[in-house]
Amino acid sequence: MRLPAFDYELPGNLDEALELLNTYGPNGKILAGGTDLLVRMKQGLALPTHLISLKALPELATIRESEVGLRIGAAVRLRDILTYPTLEDRVPGFFEAVSSIGAPSIQHFSGTIGGNLCQDNRCQFYNQSSFFRKARQPCNKAGGKTCYAWEGGSDKCYSVCQSDAAPVLMAMEAEVVVRSKQGERTMPLAELYSSVGERPLTLADDEMLTEIRVPNPGPGTGTAFEKLTYRSAIDYAVLSAGALVQTEGERITRARLVIGAVSRAPLGIPTAQNILQGRPPGDEEALDEAARAAANAAEAFIANNMAQPAEYRKQMVSVMAKRALSRALSRTGMTEAT
Amino acid sequence: MKRLPLELTVNGEPYSLSVEPNRTLLQVLRDDLDLTGAKEGCGEGVCGSCTVLKDGNPVRACLTLALEAAGCHITTVEGLAEDGVLDPLQQSFIDHGAVQCGFCTSGMLMTAKGLLLRDPKPGKNEILSALSGHVCRCTGYAKIAEAVEAAADTSAKER
Numbered sequence: 103m104r105l106p107a108f109d110y111e112l113p114g115n116l117d118e119a120l121e122l123l124n125t126y127g128p129n130g131k132i133l134a135g136g137t138d139l140l141v142r143m144k145q146g147l148a149l150p151t152h153l154i155s156l157k158a159l160p161e162l163a164t165i166r167e168s169e170v171g172l173r174i175g176a177a178v179r180l181r182d183i184l185t186y187p188t189l190e191d192r193v194p195g196f197f198e199a200v201s202s203i204g205a206p207s208i209q210h211f212s213g214t215i216g217g218n219l220c221q222d223n224r225c226q227f228y229n230q231s232s233f234f235r236k237a238r239q240p241c242n243k244a245g246g247k248t249c250y251a252w253e254g255g256s257d258k259c260y261s262v263c264q265s266d267a268a269p270v271l272m273a274m275e276a277e278v279v280v281r282s283k284q285g286e287r288t289m290p291l292a293e294l295y296s297s298v299g300e301r302p303l304t305l306a307d308d309e310m311l312t313e314i315r316v317p318n319p320g321p322g323t324g325t326a327f328e329k330l331t332y333r334s335a336i337d338y339a340v341l342s343a344g345a346l347v348q349t350e351g352e353r354i355t356r357a358r359l360v361i362g363a364v365s366r367a368p369l370g371i372p373t374a375q376n377i378l379q380g381r382p383p384g385d386e387e388a389l390d391e392a393a394r395a396a397a398n399a400a401e402a403f404i405a406n407n408m409a410q411p412a413e414y415r416k417q418m419v420s421v422m423a424k425r426a427l428s429r430a431l432s433r434t435g436m437t438e439a440t
Numbered sequence: 441m442k443r444l445p446l447e448l449t450v451n452g453e454p455y456s457l458s459v460e461p462n463r464t465l466l467q468v469l470r471d472d473l474d475l476t477g478a479k480e481g482c483g484e485g486v487c488g489s490c491t492v493l494k495d496g497n498p499v500r501a502c503l504t505l506a507l508e509a510a511g512c513h514i515t516t517v518e519g520l521a522e523d524g525v526l527d528p529l530q531q532s533f534i535d536h537g538a539v540q541c542g543f544c545t546s547g548m549l550m551t552a553k554g555l556l557l558r559d560p561k562p563g564k565n566e567i568l569s570a571l572s573g574h575v576c577r578c579t580g581y582a583k584i585a586e587a588v589e590a591a592a593d594t595s596a597k598e599r
Contacts (some may be wrong), residue, residue, distance in 0.1 A: 103483035103502075107441040110461035110507050140464075141484045141502045155459065157508055181497075208488065211497040212504070266489020335572035336486055398503070424599045 103144040111154045116161060116312070119154055124283040126152045127307040134177050135212040137204065138221040146232040147244075148222075162216075164310060171317040176216025176310070182205075183215060194433060195270040195325025195426075196316060197343060203266045204373070205335040216311045219268055219278070219294065222315070223261035223302040223366060224253050224338065225407040247342025251407035260405035262363055268295070269362035270271050270327040270344030271316065272370060279313035280305060288315075295367030302366060323348040323356070324433030328426040330363075330418055332410075339363035340410045341418050343396070345426035347378070349434040354378045354388075359423055361396055364415070365403035371396045371423070383431055393424035448509050450475065458508045465502035466490045468528030469516060475545045477517035481575070487576035491547035492516050498554040517546035529553055532591035533584070540578035548574050552588045561592055576585065 111130075113119035123130050131150035132141060142148040158163055162177035167188055172193075174183065183189065183200050190197040203209060203218055227250040228235075228243045241244030242259040249256040268291065276291045294311070296304045305311065319325055325346045331337035342362035348355050357378035359371040374392040381388040397420040404412045404419075446457045450473060459468060469475045469492070481487035483502050490501040493515040520527040529552055532538070539545050548571060555562055555570040562570070567588050576584065 103480075104466065105462040105505075106465075107460075107462050108490050109442055110444060110505070112507075133508075136503050136505065136508070137485055139498070140505070142484060153505075155505075155508060157510075205488070207554060207570040208485070208491065208500055208573040211494070212499050335569075 105143050105329055106146070106149055107139065108150055109152050111156055113153055113154060114158050116159060117283075119156070119159060120281060120283045120310070122152070122154050123310060124308045126150075126154075130154055130307075132156060132310050134214040134217045135179070135209070137209050137213045138217060142222060142229075145230065147229070156214075163214075168315075171315060174215055174226075174314045174316060176219075176312050176314065177214045178216075179211060179219070180213045180215060181210035184210065189367070193274070193287075193316060193319060193325055195327045195346070195430060196274065197266070199266045199270045199327040199329075199342075199344065202329045202331075212376060215388065216269060217316060218265050219264055219271075219291070220303060220305070220311055223259075223263050223299055225259075225261040225299075226409055227251055227407070227422065228261060241305050249405075251405040252275060253406070258367070260403075260407050261299040261366060262301070262407050263295060263302055263365065264338040264363045265368070266327070266329060266339055266342060266362065267361040268344075269342055270325060270346075270366045270412075271314065271367050272360040273344040273346040273358040274319065275346075276326060276356070277315040277317075277318060278311055280309050280317065281312045282309040284308075286312075292368070297365070297367045299366045319346065320348070322350055322434050324424045324430040324435075326429035326433065328422045328429070330422055340408060341415050341422050343419075343422040343426035344368075345423075345430040347427060347430040347434055349383050349431070352382050353432075354381050355382060357392065357427070359392060359427060361400050361419060361423065364400045364419065369400055369403065373399070374423075374427070378427075383434065389424050389427050389431075390420075392427060393420035396420060396423035441463060444507060446506055446510055448506075448512055448514060450514045450575070451550045457506075459505055461505065464502055464504045465492070465494075465499075465509050465514070468506040469501060469514070475516050475518050478550075479543055479546060481543065486545075488551065488556040489544050489547040491550045491574070493554050493557075494549055496554060496557050498551045502550040515553070516552070517549055520549065527553070528558065528594045529588070532587040532594065536583050536587035536590060538580060538583040538587035540580045542547070544574055544576045544578075548576070548584055552591070555588070556592055557578070562588075564589060567592075 359374035
């Protein structure tokens with residue numbers, strides 16, 4: 103498959119990259135690992151006139167320690183996160199999420215953490231060759247006026263955010279740093295996502311993600327990530343769940359649950375906190391309640407946007423949610439050592 | 441679309457090329473350098489048959505812009521044999537009958553080579569995990585994994 107024509111820009115520092123983004127606006131796209139963007143370009147889903155390569159920007163490809171946690175450059179390769187000393191012990195849920203992206207030996211040497219968080223939403227009717235798509239009118243996401251993933255059509259786009267890193271990072275209340283020529287802003291990762299299928303990120307055309315701030319979970323806190331796929335590698339998540347649980351004494355004090363691959367943005371389940379707060383860690387009933395709350399919240403969003411039946415995905419939400427919560431809970435004793 | 445200069449090393453040979461930005465590493469290797477060992481299967485990064493080593497690590501050549509490989513050392517399956525002697529990994533694939541139709545073989549070999557470069561004595565699970573990004577439509581996975589395991593044993597003994 104051939105790539106459409108474009109010009110290649112190789113900025114030597116971040117300011118140059120931001121200047122180029124400012125110049126080309128919607129026609130300029132950031133190229134990091136390329137494992138999402140180049141496929142969409144081959145399929146004619148993205149047609150930028152200029153690609154701005156991050157190859158010569160080592161400042162975006164480093165992991166730094168701060169007092170409150172890790173500051174991970176957006177262009178850090180997935181492999182470099184997995185091999186970062188002590189990361190698996192400190193934030194096992196994040197480690198699990200990154201391990202599960204793509205295929206171990208391949209995407210990990212190309213794919214970046216920023217690319218995973220900024221990947222476009224997907225849908226089985228949209229992420230297809232132009233030949234496939236030509237068979238019918240374009241959908242909302244392709245500039246048309248209907249949705250094939252929603253029974254009877256819809257004026258909304260029911261594409262789905264399938265980032266694996268996002269759910270657990272949102273559960274951990276990670277922040278992202280976004281830069282443009284005009285300046286810099288820092289916001290919770292949750293605010294990176296717009297919940298609009300056609301344009302899933304809140305980034306302006308001249309903005310780019312530069313850093314992800316992953317807070318240290320703190321004592322008595324566990325994290326976990328669960329991913330449902332048909333194959334162990336390559337597949338996008340059919341459904342996923344990220345969780346963070348904190349205990350103090352014999353009580354749960356904090357519980358964050360985020361369901362992935364279910365909606366246009368990773369779906370936070372704030373009721374999990376209300377249900378689990380104050381309950382003892384061994385309270386199986388409490389976990390079931392939180393998992394049911396997740397299933398109820400997710401149900402309305404699950405559309406026919408994947409090859410897997412929507413009914414199956416609806417039934418699996420509570421399973422994934424409970425597994426993630428239980429594993430995070432089982433790890434609440436582990437993080438104290440560091 | 442401006443053509444741009446590209447300097448890279450392929451199988452130890454330095455090349456100075458001029459390429460259009462939209463050409464992938466796979467196109468340059470196959471069409472310009474006549475190195476047709478890396479195959480285009482899906483063209484979307486799913487099948488693994490275009491895998492080559494970039495500075496020792498496996499990448500999908502179909503999803504790597506040629507220009508992104510500037511200054512890198514690329515190894516293709518043609519670069520595995522030295523002076524007409526097959527790499528132990530290649531010999532092991534032959535000995536174990538780990539080749540059926542052959543389309544996925546060069547990609548499997550390159551990922552396996554990358555694995556053995558990082559870890560000369562990988563366990564069975566590491567081998568399976570490394571190869572998990574590759575599709576063999578003949579479903580010959582067991583023999584491929586055995587061939588890699590045996591090659592790891594051989595090269596460990598030689599050392």
